[in-house]
Amino acid sequence: MRTYEGEFTIEQPREKVWDFITDANKVGPCVPDLIELNVENANRFSSRVKVGVGPIRGKFDLAVELSEVEPGSVMAMTVKGGGMGSGVDMKAEATLSDVEGGTLLKWRADTSISGPIASLGGRLIDNEARKIIEKVFANLKTALDASA
Amino acid sequence: MALPQTEMRPMGKPILRKEDPRLIRGKGRYVDDILLPNMLHLCILRSPYAHARIRRIDTSKAEAAPGVKLVLTGEDLAKMNLAWMPTLAGDVQMVLATDKVLFQYQEVAAVVAETRAQAEDAIQLIEVDYEPLPVVVDPFKALEPEAPILREDKEKKSNHIWHWEAGDREETEAIFREAPIVVKQDVRFQRVHPSPLEPCGCVADYNTATGKLVFYVTSQAPHVHRTAIALTTGFPEHMIQVISPDVGGGFGNKVPVYPGYVVAIVASLKLGVPVKWIETRTENIASTHFARDYYMTAEIAATEDGKMLALRVKTIADHGAFDATANPTKYPAGLYSIVTGSYDFKAAFVEVDGIHTNKPPGGVAYRCSFRVTEASYLIERVVDIVARRLNMDPVELRLRNFIRKEQFPYRSPTGWVYDSGDYEKTLKLALERIGYEELRKEQAEKRARGELMGIGISTFTEIVGAGPSHSFDILGIKMFDSAEIRVHPMGKVIARLGVRHQGQGHETTFAQIIAEELGLSIDDVVVEEGDTDTAPYGLGTYASRSTPTAGAAAALCARRIRDKARKIAAHLLEVNEDDVVWDGAAFSVKGLPGRSVTMKDVAFAAYTNVPDGIEPGLEATYYYNPPNLTFPYGAYIAVVDIDKGTGAVKVRRFLAVDDCGNVINPMIVEGQVHGGLTEGFAIAFMQDIPYDADGNCLAPNWMDYLVPTSLDTPRWETDRTVTPSPHHPIGAKGVGESPNVGSPAAFVNAVLDALAPFGVEHIDMPIYPWKVWKILREHGITE
Numbered sequence: 001m002r003t004y005e006g007e008f009t010i011e012q013p014r015e016k017v018w019d020f021i022t023d024a025n026k027v028g029p030c031v032p033d034l035i036e037l038n039v040e041n042a043n044r045f046s047s048r049v050k051v052g053v054g055p056i057r058g059k060f061d062l063a064v065e066l067s068e069v070e071p072g073s074v075m076a077m078t079v080k081g082g083g084m085g086s087g088v089d090m091k092a093e094a095t096l097s098d099v100e101g102g103t104l105l106k107w108r109a110d111t112s113i114s115g116p117i118a119s120l121g122g123r124l125i126d127n128e129a130r131k132i133i134e135k136v137f138a139n140l141k142t143a144l145d146a147s148a
Numbered sequence: 149m150a151l152p153q154t155e156m157r158p159m160g161k162p163i164l165r166k167e168d169p170r171l172i173r174g175k176g177r178y179v180d181d182i183l184l185p186n187m188l189h190l191c192i193l194r195s196p197y198a199h200a201r202i203r204r205i206d207t208s209k210a211e212a213a214p215g216v217k218l219v220l221t222g223e224d225l226a227k228m229n230l231a232w233m234p235t236l237a238g239d240v241q242m243v244l245a246t247d248k249v250l251f252q253y254q255e256v257a258a259v260v261a262e263t264r265a266q267a268e269d270a271i272q273l274i275e276v277d278y279e280p281l282p283v284v285v286d287p288f289k290a291l292e293p294e295a296p297i298l299r300e301d302k303e304k305k306s307n308h309i310w311h312w313e314a315g316d317r318e319e320t321e322a323i324f325r326e327a328p329i330v331v332k333q334d335v336r337f338q339r340v341h342p343s344p345l346e347p348c349g350c351v352a353d354y355n356t357a358t359g360k361l362v363f364y365v366t367s368q369a370p371h372v373h374r375t376a377i378a379l380t381t382g383f384p385e386h387m388i389q390v391i392s393p394d395v396g397g398g399f400g401n402k403v404p405v406y407p408g409y410v411v412a413i414v415a416s417l418k419l420g421v422p423v424k425w426i427e428t429r430t431e432n433i434a435s436t437h438f439a440r441d442y443y444m445t446a447e448i449a450a451t452e453d454g455k456m457l458a459l460r461v462k463t464i465a466d467h468g469a470f471d472a473t474a475n476p477t478k479y480p481a482g483l484y485s486i487v488t489g490s491y492d493f494k495a496a497f498v499e500v501d502g503i504h505t506n507k508p509p510g511g512v513a514y515r516c517s518f519r520v521t522e523a524s525y526l527i528e529r530v531v532d533i534v535a536r537r538l539n540m541d542p543v544e545l546r547l548r549n550f551i552r553k554e555q556f557p558y559r560s561p562t563g564w565v566y567d568s569g570d571y572e573k574t575l576k577l578a579l580e581r582i583g584y585e586e587l588r589k590e591q592a593e594k595r596a597r598g599e600l601m602g603i604g605i606s607t608f609t610e611i612v613g614a615g616p617s618h619s620f621d622i623l624g625i626k627m628f629d630s631a632e633i634r635v636h637p638m639g640k641v642i643a644r645l646g647v648r649h650q651g652q653g654h655e656t657t658f659a660q661i662i663a664e665e666l667g668l669s670i671d672d673v674v675v676e677e678g679d680t681d682t683a684p685y686g687l688g689t690y691a692s693r694s695t696p697t698a699g700a701a702a703a704l705c706a707r708r709i710r711d712k713a714r715k716i717a718a719h720l721l722e723v724n725e726d727d728v729v730w731d732g733a734a735f736s737v738k739g740l741p742g743r744s745v746t747m748k749d750v751a752f753a754a755y756t757n758v759p760d761g762i763e764p765g766l767e768a769t770y771y772y773n774p775p776n777l778t779f780p781y782g783a784y785i786a787v788v789d790i791d792k793g794t795g796a797v798k799v800r801r802f803l804a805v806d807d808c809g810n811v812i813n814p815m816i817v818e819g820q821v822h823g824g825l826t827e828g829f830a831i832a833f834m835q836d837i838p839y840d841a842d843g844n845c846l847a848p849n850w851m852d853y854l855v856p857t858s859l860d861t862p863r864w865e866t867d868r869t870v871t872p873s874p875h876h877p878i879g880a881k882g883v884g885e886s887p888n889v890g891s892p893a894a895f896v897n898a899v900l901d902a903l904a905p906f907g908v909e910h911i912d913m914p915i916y917p918w919k920v921w922k923i924l925r926e927h928g929i930t931e
Binding site: 001082084085086087089112113114115116118119120 | 193194195196197198252271272278280430434840841842843844845846847848849
């Protein structure tokens with residue numbers, strides 16, 4: 001289990017940010033290296049993404065579910081899937097709070113990676129996973145900023 | 149074509165290996181070279197999780213994939229009562245997982261297809277729905293009350309498998325209570341893998357017309373495999389032929405039966421065609437049996453003048469998900485109680501606890517007699533720490549505590565009876581050869597200049613040649629071994645043995661033994677092993693047991709032939725049998741050396757001119773049950789220099805003086821010592837199989853699990869003393885494993901000797917440069 005976390009401020013009111021991050025239609029496209037996206041409903045989407053860690057290159061199928069923990073301020077996202085004989089399980093949580101000039105989004109993701117990608121990627125996996133997850137939230141911020 | 153070497157009386161001569169012209173020209177025939185008509189290929193789907201419940205397996209897409217002939221899951225095997233199989237340690241192991249997986253890379257499903265590529269592609273199409281469960285990687289945490297129970301199938305609801313002890317607890321405690329000095333040290337022997345060049349694999353060939361199953365497998369113990377297959381599958385044993393062709397390295401990895409073998413056999417039985425399964429490198433390292441993985445604590449009670457009195461050892465053994473260690477039934481921790489080593493302790497007490505974790509099963513004897521490397525490393529490491537605490541030279545402490553040569557046969561405090569040895573002589577030869585006094589002077593000068601140089605000593609005793617049948621067995625089969633010799637009319641010999649070599653040179657050494665006993669040239673003798681339809685039953689080659697057991701059987705079998713030959717010689721010489729003498733080359737009439745017949749003359753007569761009352765032919769079989777084990781030993785010295793900037797250790801010199809009793813072929817002994825030292829070097833400096841907290845194997849390939857090349861390997865110096873085994877027919881003891889058993893401690897002791905000025909007493913293997921660098925930095929030696 002690896003934990004990654006971060007935070008950023010968005011120059012938008014909290015309700016608007018909340019609506020965005022709890023909508024699968026909006027969050028889905030923020031997944032990096034997306035090949036295919038299939039939004040099932042407002043809370044669920046599945047996607048196929050390109051993955052490369054060390055000597056391994058391939059595709060992962062991910063099922064993502066969004067849920068409200070504390071309406072208006074805390075939401076959770078679970079990601080489950082895998083490919084190439086490997087698996088990924090992630091539980092992420094985002095907490096919103098009002099700050100001067102906008103909304104602060106704090107996120108934390110507990111991630112388990114299993115199978116050859118964790119083994120073969122060896123010491124590369126940590127940075128690679130961090131990069132991907134940070135990219136998800138960076139994309140979120142970009143999309144949110146753009147929607148302002 | 150072997151090189152002709154018409155050497156008579158070949159014993160003890162450095163005769164070139166008969167197998168080499170075949171092997172070094174790429175003409176060896178390994179299991180993957182076997183190509184049979186209509187042969188299909190098997191691949192195995194493995195678990196990405198170290199611990200997970202299997203909710204569902206959907207094989208429909210794989211079944212529809214191009215070329216696919218069969219998909220098997222644990223449920224399919226369960227219908228045949230084959231989802232589980234027995235291990236060599238009396239536990240059971242999943243063949244293909246049914247309800248849950250217990251280690252990463254565990255076998256989950258299998259695909260048989262027309263080509264290997266099709267099978268590889270199709271396993272990717274099998275959908276498995278896993279529910280991840282909490283993972284236990286650390287064996288100490290496995291014992292905590294809140295740890296999840298891994299083996300739900302077992303009656304005992306605990307991750308603790310067994311407790312085993314040897315020696316006398318009370319006597320040991322009593323000495324410790326009174327002892328002026330007690331030295332205690334935790335020592336880890338990390339998880340390593342034999343990692344042979346050729347991974348495991350097989351071809352199962354069930355013939356629907358004859359009902360016979362021919363099973364080609366890269367095996368160190370083909371007869372045991374035949375019996376294990378018969379026991380597991382219920383297939384009649386006389387209809388199973390196991391053929392172990394040339395083996396590309398074993399080192400203990402090819403003793404067990406692996407799930408892939410059972411699946412290949414089931415597939416061939418179902419499809420009626422040959423099915424081949426060959427592992428990938430990752431499958432070999434990450435799923436077949438590992439070695440070591442012991443967490444050891446040793447305490448030595450001693451007097452201030454350096455007499456070691458008693459030894460106390462506690463050990464936690466990580467056995468992984470299934471208890472599959474390859475040890476004799478009576479000895480779940482193998483021969484680990486040899487841990488008193490070369491020293492005359494008054495008392496000792498040894499405890500070991502076997503523990504389940506979410507890791508692959510194993511505990512094979514990786515180029516060592518069962519768990520002897522762990523024991524030898526521990527005692528040789530801790531003896532050095534005792535010397536440090538007493539401010540004594542490690543040589544002096546050893547000399548003061550050795551079992552003396554007049555004490556043999558010596559009964560150790562844990563119950564072993566050492567056959568023979570002269571430890572002082574061997575160590576003194578090593579000291580003289582390496583120039584010990586000068587090296588210590590050089591070291592003192594270098595220390596004064598701030599340079600880091602270390603000298604490490606290991607004076608180990610091994611215990612090999614299992615074993616006497618009253619104590620040793622595998623799966624209940626007693627550990628004897630066998631030879632069958634047939635002398636043809638032209639005086640040429642074929643010998644078959646129950647063992648199976650993997651580079652040890654049996655085709656040469658056993659030919660030397662037989663030729664010597666029969667007065668023939670080694671060119672007259674061909675040695676064949678590995679086919680259970682032709683070779684007599686034997687337990688196989690591992691634990692340095694081939695020469696102690698099958699080598700003895702070969703000598704005694706040849707003597708049985710000679711006894712019969714003497715009768716025929718008497719007939720040819722027209723004298724009474726009592727008047728016939730054998731001089732090593734021919735039979736002659738007592739007092740008339742000119743009147744003689746050779747073994748070749750006798751062989752021809754055995755088929756053409758047999759006297760009345762004697763059976764025609766000239767052949768014999770011998771099953772040898774050794775009266776005791778043999779106890780080879782050695783004195784190894786390593787000299788290292790440490791780079792202060794990087795922490796890198798350079799092994800400047802390494803001398804191995806071995807005593808393996810009488811030597812059959814000194815060149816082969818030297819070669820075995822070189823190989824074992826290289827493996828010991830790798831273990832000391834390069835090799836480890838770590839797992840992350842989720843149970844992911846972090847070294848399942850040769851990028852992360854390092855195998856030394858010729859560029860990494862130091863130059864080896866060797867020498868020997870000869871103290872024959874008194875109970876072995878030719879006085880031999882076995883040597884293949886001594887260098888792996890004895891060398892890790894010499895390397896590590898040398899590094900710690902170099903670091904002595906900083907008060908560092910121990911570093912766990914592998915000694916990576918960063919570990920040394922960290923210590924140097926802590927002491928302000930480097931930035």
